[in-house]
Amino acid sequence: MELDTKTPPYLTSDKSSFAYVSARDRWPVIITQAIDDLYRSVSECDSREKQDDGKKIIEELARLKYEVQHDRKLTPIKDDGGVDVAIYNSELEQLGTPSWFNIPWLYCECYLYRRLHTSFSLSTHWKNYDVFSRQKIKTFRSSRPAVLELAARYRDLVTQMGHDKGKADIDHDEAQKILFLEMCEICLWGNATDLSLLTSLTYEDIQKLQGSEARKASEKNILVNDLEAVYDVLRKAKHAGKKERRVDIVLDNAGFELYVDLILAGYLLSSGLATVVVLHPKSIPWFVSDVLPADFAALLSALADPKRFYETPSDDDKLQDKTPSPLSDKDVVDMSFLFQEWAHMHAEGQLIMRSNRFWTHPGSYWRLPSVEPDLYEDLKTSEVVIFKGDLNYRKLTGDAAWDPSTPFTEAIGPLGPNSGVNVLALRTCKADVVVGLKLGQDEEIRATEGGGGDSGARKWAWSGKWAVVSFSQGK
The missing domain is CATH 1.20.930.60 (Transcription Elongation Factor S-II; Chain A)
Known part of the structure; x- marks a missing residue:
């Protein structure tokens, strides 16, 4: 404390x-x-x-x-x-x-x-x-339309990147940047299906939170967006010819969100923006939907045999006497492509799972350098450490009642400037704490419908409708 x-x-x-x-x-x-x-x-x-x-x-x-x-x-x-x-x-x-x-x-x-x-x-x-395992699997099944859409998109992109290897013109670099921004935003909004908050989601609700149209409509709700600065860090490391360029992702939710985290990880490796991606799951069941190593295995298993996973009636289907519609041949090929890519990356040591009980300690990440120095030193070797989701953001900022205009770099204390760690928070807001806003921005959003008004509550920050993408360059 x-x-x-x-x-x-x-x-x-x-x-x-x-x-x-x-x-x-x-x-x-x-x-x-x-x-x-x-x-x-x-x-x-x-x-x-x-x-x-x-x-x-x-x-x-x-x-x-x-x-x-x-x-x-x-x-x-x-x-x-x-x-x-x-x-x-x-x-x-x-x-x-x-x-x-x-x-x-x-x-x-x-x-x-x-x-x-x-x-x-x-x-x-x-x-x-x-x-919580049943709930995680159920939500991933319910995410089928978005899973298939992203599988097709990912396969096309990786195939195209394979053809474009070696190109180094300005147009190509700009295209890479746009693609990086899109991949990170997909990863950001994957957090919209946090099971500990949305305890009664319907199938239709989940579909509204996912898919490309939903992402485009949500761009205006990213209140802080430092992604371009992050891209510059990764691009410079790549052009400098660093042999190992590592990106870490401190994971949040399993199911669809883990799926989009892997989409981002696979993209970073395929594009050469990273040579290694280290994923940090929890060690024990946590906040309902947080990733355990077993959830990673379950996701790969679903991708390995998508027809069995998506076409076998769930318990809910049986109760309602429903039969899931069959996957198309293209859907199966797209999903199998993902499985082969990610399983290969995992086998080659490019995609690593690394647990640490620190992630389920009760306190803030302000304690990291003192309480878990080995983990801290390890994170320093990463180009960027991505902290996913609301709980990680709360822990980074000490879940404290900061003035919302406080700079993110100040609110994360010992992990800020000169910490040796480049910190990126990808967070859809589902709790009161928020920093890095412009002066008056909090009051402006509070005045909108459902924003909290004069109640004294920052209700706009509870819904997951708004997001912040905050970066601290600690190196």
Whole structure:
């Protein structure tokens, strides 16, 4: 805590904040969905011993939900052997053992998911169970139109880049830049399907958030866009002839968002803007939809056999007596192309998965240089470290109540200028904290319909409709 910004954090007691809404409305729903998922899995398993073990976890999750809804004091995390238990419990003690509705939002939300994980990790038969896995897969299935559109686009682009290799004229460089901007914006808006927020998405809702028309309509909603500066960094490294040019992506959500992250990673490698892309997933189930290494494997498996994945009726299809429409031959070829490209890159060591428990610590990334110096030194070797999504942005900025005109470079503290790390945040806004805006811009958007008006709440920043793409050149 002593390493964090002194700017006050958002609290779950602040009625004008999204923290207040999260604690009271979202968290009980998320725990209920976890209980429902586990109950279903328990009822489907044959082993009586495993069933009994699962029922104990269900009882624990029900108690956790009761604690949240009745604003009980947070209790220390049970020792499940995790290296982070002491970190969580020490910070809880420093906070004075507060209750759910009067505590820094960032700490409390991380604590919630760490508590969920403890119930599974202390069990006998459910240690590695991801209670959110079904939701992730369901959302990726529901993203079918956008998945197919991007697969076709990606295949065309990579094929074209293969033909254009060796060209170095000004027009070609400008085309590369435009393509880079488009790929990053696709990657940005993939975050619009965050499962921890959109807990009741319909198939139609998902389609509205994805696809090329939606992206074009959303460009005007990017309030800060530093992508051109990022492109210049990567282009200069390439033209300087650096042998290894690494880009890191600190991942956010699985499913469609991981898919667009891989689209960006594959593009960076195919275009020569990077020679290695390191992906940083979470180590434990986190914020409902965050990427685990197993989600990467599941995505590749779906691409390897797209007909089985998309044409096999889901449980919802069976309930509604629906049969998914078959994929076209071209769809199958496009998806297979992606699988072969990404599987080859992974096998060749160009596309790397690297977990670190730091990403599921309770605190801000202001602590990174002191708390996890090896990870910090490793990130310094990257040309650009891309932090995806809302939670990473909250952690970069300490989830603090900054004035929105505060420069991004200031709000990320030790990861800012002279840190040795080039930081790019790709974030659709789903929380109160926002920095880097022009003077008066926050008030201007608050005055629009649904923006918050005179309520004192920055409601415009809760919906995922607006985005910021912020860059700090730390080298």
